[in-house]
Amino acid sequence: MDGKIVGRLVLVLCALLQAGCVMAPGMKMTGSFREAAARLMPSDSELGLQVEYVPITPTLISKLEEASDVDAPKALTGKERGPYRIGPRDVLSVVVWEHPELTIPAGEYRAADAAGQIVDEEGCLYYPYIGRLHVSGMTTNELRELLAKRLSKYIENPQLDVRVAAYRSQRVHVIGAIGQPGIQPINDVPLTIAEAISRSGGLTDKADMRRVSLTRDGRTVILDLLSMYKHGDAAQNVLLQDEDVLYIPGIEESKVFVMGEVWNPQAAPMIRGRMSLAEALSVAGGVNQNTADSGQVYVIRRDETSSARVFHLNADSADALLLADAFELKPHDIVFVGTASITRWNRVISQILPSAVLLKTYRDANER
Template sequence: MKALFALVLLISLGGCAFIPGAHVPYESESDDSTNLDDMVNIHTITPKLLQERMAKPDTTPVFNHQLELEIQDYDYTVNRGDILNITVWDHPELTIPAGSDRSPSEAGNWVHSDGTIFYPYVGEIKVAGLKVTEIRDILRKELAKYIASPQVDVTVASFRSKRVYMTGELKQPGTQPITNVPLTLLEAVSNAGGLSDAADWTNVTLTRNGETKRYSLRDLYRQGDTRENILLRPNDIIHVARNDAAKIFVLGEVGKPTSLNIGRSDITLAEALADAGGFAQATADASGVFVIRKAAEESGKIADVFQLHARNATALVLADQFTLQARDIVYVTAAPIARWNRLIAQIVPTAQAVYFFARAEDEVTDN
């Protein structure tokens, strides 16, 4: 029986090497093949680090000169499917009346699939790809053969040939026509009712001619960075992604381990801890609060690890200034005594079983 107890004691003393539960070590515990200390950057969250890394970006609005030039030079070109409204002043017989029961789009001149329209005295005119001013000049020149100094006006009664596609997390996704008024990304999103609650406003993609580019409405809305605003073109596809991937994970010795969506508001380390139920008072090591973040690819590291020593509660002021990023992992390590208690909780049932087995064996031997 003594030998059995010696065996149990030996297992207990060696148990430190396999104490149950994950933790973030304060010292290297790597093997010879992989030294994790060489693969991570470790930073302590201090006022100096917050000043260097968490400085608020310049919120001065950035003027987009390129966009303004494109808007100034913009002019709509007619295409197949559009409906034109042509007026010849003082010649009502050449103007199709709209009437009370007919809208301008119903009474206008439809641009056929071959890009032409038909007009009295003039015949078929190729109008696809032309501006309304160019169409007006053609009509005026041809009608001058029959009418002295004709006054012609041409407008687009219905824009049907060009559109953009709005998809994803918008309140009113769908198609929007390209008209004679320039349409920008910001205006298109507003016309679609704005972003839904599940939208990731940092991940808005534009697909044009088979190429996809990413834009951030956060920079546009918050900082007035109009470089993120562009002039849309026919057949552009705008997609607003969901914010499912924009999460942070709070694990370890907290009241309720969970994942949190960042949404449209930044989340600080203090907010994440509070939303996860705070520290588990009986088991958490407040000096071991870690934020694990994927390192930049060019750094050659796998992660940046930020440690907060929150044993003094005033250090939580630093936590409230530390802004988390998507896919960050917040981990609160267990206190050494908590880890030891977990080991004991696993060993005690085995020790009890050995004890009762040995006691039964002794009773059988004595009898």
């Protein structure tokens, strides 16, 4: 290869080096954080996204922790739970002492719900001597007083006992990553989330405890059961009401995506619904020290609206790992580790060398 060709190759290589290896293959967010933001803005406008670029600092982490402390259960509406009130489909047991003709015999082998009277769909109950009564919305004490008053016309000083033999009028739906998904009845004991989960066989190992959803009257809030079980946050242990839907998602629905210069890029599930930036990098095998630029660690997050945030961590110093451990990820976050400049340059060279060798081989063959 003569001197002219060698000189031209040197000029081409120098030009590529000065251009910052723009021809390097793969994904990249090169340059300073502000420069990366400026380059990304045109594509953001084309996608209709409003992007905010934020460096990860102790102040930012404090603000994010304060924002996560919002008391979601306060967003729920509903009446305060008082004494249990009878409703349609409930089975009532009425015992009139010393008057067995007014009492359905229970028998040794009869179930409790078979030894009672069913409240019909209109909320009414039929009882001997009295006839049809509207009992829906009453407590057992109120019904006992009403029956005693009506029976006093036929029985002197009647002594009654009224109780609910089977609770069928109020129920909640517990579904998702739970031992026994299904319907749980509401009885005279107030039914909380912890009680409903216990009745349903407990959470499975794949339950996402930090993003449990409770839907009531068409409105859904997200509850943090990990905070309830681990830190005793009683505010998360909401009192359930009729037709509430409690959904426990699985960790397969809560993943973060680790990409770029890590040893094992992957979609990592959030165990128990929690994962920090440091944990995500560790799950992916850590930053590839041979190819990565530790000053370019990004977390890309999109919210429910048409906006996104790009968080930047400069992990050149070891103390930055403390920030990475304190930075909590959310489902579907994208963690991206940028490429070192020398790595991009080597990748450009690796693409050019085969062509250069081919040219030299072709020239040598023509000179023979």
